[in-house]
Amino acid sequence: ETGVTQSPTHLIKTRGQQVTLRCSSQSGHNTVSWYQQALGQGPQFIFQYYREEENGRGNFPPRFSGLQFPNYSSELNVNALELDDSALYLCASSLAGTEETQYFGPGTRLLVL
Amino acid sequence: KQEVTQIPAALSVPEGENLVLNCSFTDSAIYNLQWFRQDPGKGLTSLLLIQSSQREQTSGRLNASLDKSSGRSTLYIAASQPGDSATYLCAVGNQAGTALIFGKGTTLSVSS
Numbered sequence: 001e002t003g004v005t006q007s008p009t010h011l012i013k014t015r016g017q018q019v020t021l022r023c024s025s026q027s028g029h030n031t032v033s034w035y036q037q038a039l040g041q042g043p044q045f046i047f048q049y050y051r052e053e054e055n056g057r058g059n060f061p062p063r064f065s066g067l068q069f070p071n072y073s074s075e076l077n078v079n080a081l082e083l084d085d086s087a088l089y090l091c092a093s094s095l096a097g098t099e100e101t102q103y104f105g106p107g108t109r110l111l112v113l
Numbered sequence: 114k115q116e117v118t119q120i121p122a123a124l125s126v127p128e129g130e131n132l133v134l135n136c137s138f139t140d141s142a143i144y145n146l147q148w149f150r151q152d153p154g155k156g157l158t159s160l161l162l163i164q165s166s167q168r169e170q171t172s173g174r175l176n177a178s179l180d181k182s183s184g185r186s187t188l189y190i191a192a193s194q195p196g197d198s199a200t201y202l203c204a205v206g207n208q209a210g211t212a213l214i215f216g217k218g219t220t221l222s223v224s225s
Binding site for chain 2: 031040044096099102103106107
């Protein structure tokens with residue numbers, strides 16, 4: 001059984017650029033959630049994907065978008081990057097309809113200059 | 114709107130001490146509550162998950178309690194070790210399988 005993996009581990013972009021972050025869910029899990037964690041803060045929910053559809057969204061603007069693929073892996077896309085987008089982006093997978101916890105990946109550290 | 118607060122923000126203790134981390138939440142209508150551990154720059158590791166119908170969960174030296182009516186949870190760490198040094202995050206789930214709402218965490222340092 002493989003855990004949640006994310007790529008890349010680190011990324012540096014400049015303001016205005018676009019970025020794509022990737023997440024592979026844990027084997028057997030069909031739901032992926034994305035969180036943004038700024039330095040010194042707790043993670044903030046961005047959105048969740050289930051059956052390739054967005055299934056809940058936090059207080060993030062539309063320039064944050066996502067995809068889920070048939071194999072349950074997922075992408076987070078951020079357009080028109082701003083300096084405040086610099087953060088650790090965490091992906092978590094879970095199995096819908098169970099009381100199991102969400103399992104988190106190691107995260108992608110994004111720095112926007 | 115659910116808000117989660119963790120006190121203290123930071124804690125330093127000598128090895129071997131027992132300690133308590135606190136978490137409070139504003140809306141008692143929760144589905145579950147979890148405690149996570151985060152090492153610097155890393156992802157989250159789930160420590161304990163308490164369903165709303167439960168009062169406590171135990172794993173090794175860790176014990177977490179939940180009092181929904183007062184909107185509080187505590188994480189008790191017995192006989193602390195330097196390897197316990199990390200940030201501990203409390204998170205509330207308002208519905209099954211949906212977004213977790215996190216506190217800002219308590220950063221624990223255990224000195225040998």
